[in-house]
Amino acid sequence: MKKGQVYEGIIEKVDFPNKGKIYLPEEDRQVTVKNGVPGQKVRFSVNKIRKGKAEGRLLEVLEPSPSEIPPACPHFGQCGGCTYQNLPYEEQLKLKETQVKAMMDEAVDGEYIWEGIAPSPRTEGYRNKMEFSFGDEYKDGPLALGMHKRGSFHDIVTVDECRIVDADYRKILSCTLEYARNTGLPYYHRMRHVGFFRHLLVRKAVKTQEILIDLVTTGNEEDWRMFRGEDWVEALRSLELEGKIAGILHTRNDSLADVVKDEGTEILYGQDYFYEELLGLRFQITPFSFFQTNSLGAEVLYEKAREYVGDTKDKVIFDLYSGTGTIAQILAPVARKVVGVEIVEEAVEAAKVNASLNGLANCTFWAGDVLKVIDELGEIPDLIVLDPPRDGVHPKALEKIIGFGVDRLVYIACKPTSLARDLEMLQGRGYKVERMGCVDLFPGTVHVETVCLMSRVRRKDTNHV
Numbered sequence: 386m387k388k389g390q391v392y393e394g395i396i397e398k399v400d401f402p403n404k405g406k407i408y409l410p411e412e413d414r415q416v417t418v419k420n421g422v423p424g425q426k427v428r429f430s431v432n433k434i435r436k437g438k439a440e441g442r443l444l445e446v447l448e449p450s451p452s453e454i455p456p457a458c459p460h461f462g463q464c465g466g467c468t469y470q471n472l473p474y475e476e477q478l479k480l481k482e483t484q485v486k487a488m489m490d491e492a493v494d495g496e497y498i499w500e501g502i503a504p505s506p507r508t509e510g511y512r513n514k515m516e517f518s519f520g521d522e523y524k525d526g527p528l529a530l531g532m533h534k535r536g537s538f539h540d541i542v543t544v545d546e547c548r549i550v551d552a553d554y555r556k557i558l559s560c561t562l563e564y565a566r567n568t569g570l571p572y573y574h575r576m577r578h579v580g581f582f583r584h585l586l587v588r589k590a591v592k593t594q595e596i597l598i599d600l601v602t603t604g605n606e607e608d609w610r611m612f613r614g615e616d617w618v619e620a621l622r623s624l625e626l627e628g629k630i631a632g633i634l635h636t637r638n639d640s641l642a643d644v645v646k647d648e649g650t651e652i653l654y655g656q657d658y659f660y661e662e663l664l665g666l667r668f669q670i671t672p673f674s675f676f677q678t679n680s681l682g683a684e685v686l687y688e689k690a691r692e693y694v695g696d697t698k699d700k701v702i703f704d705l706y707s708g709t710g711t712i713a714q715i716l717a718p719v720a721r722k723v724v725g726v727e728i729v730e731e732a733v734e735a736a737k738v739n740a741s742l743n744g745l746a747n748c749t750f751w752a753g754d755v756l757k758v759i760d761e762l763g764e765i766p767d768l769i770v771l772d773p774p775r776d777g778v779h780p781k782a783l784e785k786i787i788g789f790g791v792d793r794l795v796y797i798a799c800k801p802t803s804l805a806r807d808l809e810m811l812q813g814r815g816y817k818v819e820r821m822g823c824v825d826l827f828p829g830t831v832h833v834e835t836v837c838l839m840s841r842v843r844r845k846d847t848n849h850v
Contacts, residue, residue, distance in 0.1 A: 386409075386412050386414060386431060386434060386439060387431065387434075388431055388432060388433070388434060389430060389431065389432075390430065390431050391428060391429070391430050391431075391444070392407075392409055392412075392416070392428070392429060392430075392431070392441070393426065393427070393428050393429075393447060394407035394408070394409055394416070394426070394427065394429070395407065395424070395425070395426050395427075396418065396421045396422065396423055396424065396425050396427060396450075397423065398423055399421065399422060399423055399480060399484065400484060400487070400488075401481075401484035401485060401488055401801060401802065401831070402484075402800075402802070402831040402832070403419050403420065403468055403831040404417050404419060405417065405418045405419060405420075405421040405422075405423075405425075405427075407427070407429070407441070414439055415439070416429070416431065416439045416440065416441045417438070417439070417440045417441070418440070418441040418442070418443050419442075419443065420443050420468060420535065420536075421443055421446070422450050422452075422453065422468075422469065422471065422472055422480070423450060423452075423480070424449075424450030424451050424452060424453075425446050425447075425448065425449060425450045425453070426446070426447045426448035427443055427444075427445065427446050427447060428443075428444045428445045428447055429441035429442055429443050429444055430442050430444055442536075449471075450472075452472060452473065452476050453471050453472065454471060454472065454473055455471070456470040456471045457470060457509065457548050458470055458546065458547060458548040458549075458829075459546050460531075460532075460542055460544050460546060460547060462535070463534055463535060463542045464531070464532045464533075464534065464535065464542045464544055464547075465532060465533050465534060465535035465536065465537075466532045466544070466547075466549070466830065467549065467829040467830050468829075468830060468831050469829055469830065469831065470548070470829040474504070474508050474828060477825075477828065477829070478502050478504055478825060481502060481823060481825060481831075481833045482501060482502040482823060484801075485502075485801045485823050485833060485835055486499055488801055488802070488805050489801070489804075489805065489808075489818075489821060489835075491805075492804075492805035492808045492809070493808065493812075493818045493821075494812050494817070494818075495817065495818075497817075497818040497819060497820065497821060498819065498820040498821070499821060499822065500820060500821065500822030501822055501823070502822065502823040502824070502825055502833070503685050503689065503822065503823065503824045503825065504825055505679060505681070505682040505685075505824075505825045505826060505827075505828050506681040506682060506684075506685065507679075507681055507682075507828075508828040508829070509548045509549065509828075510548070510549070510550060510551035510552075511549060511679045511681065511682065511828065512549050512550050512554075512678050512679060513588060513589055513590060513591060513661065513676070513678055513679070513680050514586075514587070514588045514589075514676070514678045515547075515550055515554055515586075515587050516584055516585075516586050516645055517530050517531055517532070517544070517558055517584060517585040517586075517587070518530070518531065518532065518533065518541055518583075518584055518643075519541065519565070519572035519573065519582035519583060519584065519585070520539065520540065520541030520572050521540070521541065521572070522534070522540055522541060522542060522543065523540060524539075527566070528562065528565060528566050528571075528572060528582070529541040529542065529543045529562070530543055530558055530561060530562040530565070530582075530585060531543040531544035531545070531547075531558070532544050532547075538575070539575070539576075543558075543562065544558070545558055545559050545562075548829070549828070549829055549830075550587075551589070551627070552627065553589060553596060553626045553627055553628050554587050554589065556624050556625075556626060557585075557587055557596075557598060557621065557624065557626075558585065558587075560620055560621055560624055561585050561600065561617070561621075564616070564617050564620055565582055565612075568611060568612050568613075570582065570608055570611060570612060573602075573603055575643045578641060580603065581602050581603055581605060581608040581612070582600075582602055583601045583602055583603065583638055583645075584600075584601040584638075584645050585598075585599070585600055585601070586598070586599040586600075586601060586636075586645060586672060587599075588659065588670065588672070589628055589659075590628075590659055590660060590661035590662075590670075590680065591661065591680040591681055592661055592662040592663075592680065593659070593660050593661060593662060594627065594628035594629060595628065595629055595630075595631040595659035595660055595661075596626065596628045596629065596630045596631060596659065597630075597631055597632050597634070597657075597658070597659045597670075597672060598621060598630065598632070598633045598634065599633075599634040599635070599636050599650070599672050600614075600617070600634070600635050600636070601636045601637075601638050601645055602635070602636075602637065602638070603637070603638065603639050604637035604638075604639050604648065604649070609635075614635055614653050615653070617633075617653075618633050618653050618654045621633060622654070630654070630655060631655050631656055631658070631659040631660075632652060632654060632655035632656045632657055632658065632659065633652075633653045633654040633655060634650050634651065634652055634653060634657055634672060635650070635651045635653055636648070636649070636650045636651075636672070637649045637650075637651075645673070647672070647673055647731075650672065657671060657672060658670060658671045658672075658735070661676065661680055663680065663683060663684055663687065663711060663715070664684055664687060664688070664715055666711075666714055666715065666739075666743045667739070667742050667743060668709055668710075668711060668714075668735075668739045668742075669709075669735050669738050669739055669742065670709060670735065671731050671732075671734075671735050672731075673729065673731055673732075674708065674709045674729060674731050674732035674735045675708035675709065675727075675729065675732055676708060676709050676711065677711070677826065678826070678827075679826040679827065682824060682825065682826040682834075683711070683826065685824050686797070686824040686826065686834055686836065687711065687712060687715050689822065689824060689836050690712060690715075690770065690795055690797055690836055691715060691716065693793075693795045693820065693836060693838040694716060694768060694770065694793070694795055695793065697716060697719045697720040697768070698719065698720075698721075699721045700720055700721055700767035700768060701720070701721055701722045701723075701724070701764055701765065701766050701767050702716055702720050702722070702723045702724070702766060702767065702768055702769070702770065703723075703724050703725075703726070703762075703764075703766040703768075703769045703770070703789075704716070704723055704724065704725040704726070704770045704772070705725075705726050705755050705759075705769060705770065705771050705772070705773070705786070706726070706727060706728075706755060706771065706772045706773045706774065707725030707726060707727045707732075707736060707750065707772070708727055708729075708732050708736070708772070709732050709735045709736050709739060710725050710727075710732075710735070710736030710737075710739050710740060710748065710750055712770055712772060712797075713725040713736070713740075713748050713750070714736075714739060714740055714743055714745055714748060716770070717740070717745045717747055717748050718745070720747065721747065722747045722748075722749070722764070723747065723748050723749075724748075724749050724750075724751070724762055724764055724766070725748065725749070725750040725751065726750075726751045726753065726755050726758050726759065726762070727750065727751075727752065728752070728753060728754050728755070729752075730752045733750045733751070733752040736748075736750040737750055754782075755778075755779075755782045755786075756779050756781055756782040756785070759782065759785050759786070760785070765789065766789055766791055767791060767792070768791050768792065768793045768794065768795070769786060769789065769791050769793075769794050769795070770794075770795045770797070771786070771794065771795070771796045771797065772797040773798070773803070774799075775799055775800040775803065776800070776803055777798070777800070777803030777804065777806060777807050778803075778807055780810065783807060783810055783811070784810075787810070787811065787814045787815075787816070790841065791841065792840060792841050793838065793839070793840055793841075794811070794816060794838075794839045794840075794841075795836065795837070795838055795839075796811075796836070796837045796839065797834065797835075797836050797837075798834065798835045798836075798837070799826075799832065799834055800832075801823075801833070801835045804835055804837060808837075811839060815841055815842050816839040816840065816841055816842065817839060817840055817841075817842045818837060818838070818839055819838045819839060819840050820837075820838045821835065821836065821837045821838070822835070822836055823835050823836075824836065
């Protein structure tokens with residue numbers, strides 16, 4: 386087998402996340418190929434051979450899987466956002482559950498209760514946040530606004546018929562793209578670091594239907610005057626939307642990284658926040674603060690977390706990586722005190738506002754890195770909830786968390802591979818997995834949330850870990 390060789394084969398299974406496995410009898414070797422589903426016959430080229438492992442790039446689906454259906458989204462296959470829209474939702478759930486359970490069976494020491502996967506209440510139009518990128522669909526092509534093309538760092542697909550958001554997002558995208566094209570101003574080129582348009586951030590609450598729109602550009606004042614922001618605002622406000630625009634913003638970002646970064650935000654219309662409701666509580670959300678992107682699915686997730694937390698009467702709870710304080714405030718009514726820690730200062734301020742809105746006086750929120758702040762909290766927790774970012778918990782922070790010796794620990798993972806890695810240290814330091822299950826917050830994609838309940842193991846003879 387050599388790099389560049391083309392083969393055909395059937396995808397026998399798909400490991401998390403999106404790793405299709407094809408066995409080639411003529412080579413007596415298994416090859417990993419992304420972006421397929423089990424049962425497809427595909428053609429692929431080998432692009433990496435390393436330490437006996439081979440990886441290939443999908444070129445063509447020769448025969449569909451027996452379980453495949455026509456995808457609802459016309460951008461499917463071009464856009465890199467979704468991978469499983471060509472499977473019935475029930476098959477998507479089975480695939481994700483099989484992937485995560487196999488991973489956890491390998492990571493967990495001893496027996497545990499597997500609780501399966503809970504579906505998302507909505508399978509289309511479920512997202513409450515989208516970050517669209519400006520670019521071109523091909524080199525020197527017309528201005529585009531949407532998602533990165535699958536497998537491409539540069540090319541952008543204008544996803545004006547995207548199915549994981551509702552019609553309001555599509556109208557706002559099309560309106561903004563048309564207006565931007567008419568200005569003649571260029572997009573920000575990620576390699577040359579020149580240009581103006583960078584991203585369009587749209588957030589919309591499911592319960593209140595409030596919409597926040599933020600255009601992210603470089604800080605070039607001359608380009609902004611040419612853009613005429615007031616005319617763009619008027620164009621947006623004239624749209625016939627199901628929701629109500631709460632605010633229209635302009636954020637300046639001159640950083641070299643291809644990320645949405647706030648280097649100064651101006652309110653062009655309305656306000657710089659909106660409200661969402663979860664489980665009877667009200668939350669103020671600002672442009673860049675973390676909030677689960679599937680509001681209805683988040684209610685399912687947090688109900689599961691609350692169930693795992695169990696009895697909280699007269700207990701102090703740490704909510705680490707707390708975002709805008711959703712979990713903290715859901716637990717606060719039945720706890721003595723909840724302490725939240727979050728690195729994004731904007732999210733911490735929103736959490737404080739939200740606690741006040743919901744009449745919760747027993748919540749405190751700290752801004753900073755969990756690794757550094759955890760020593761300054763001045764509290765000893767009775768139980769801990771972890772909801773870290775995709776990369777999981779820093780090993781040094783995890784050491785400190787384990788050092789509190791709480792009897793119960795609930796870990797919410799948006800990337801199960803990070804949970805599987807962190808379980809090694811947790812189990813090695815005296816914790817046992819009791820129960821675990823998944824909640825699908827991301828229909829059509831490879832992603833899934835995993836919730837794990839762990840308890841501290843005590844020796845019967847000494848009553849110590």
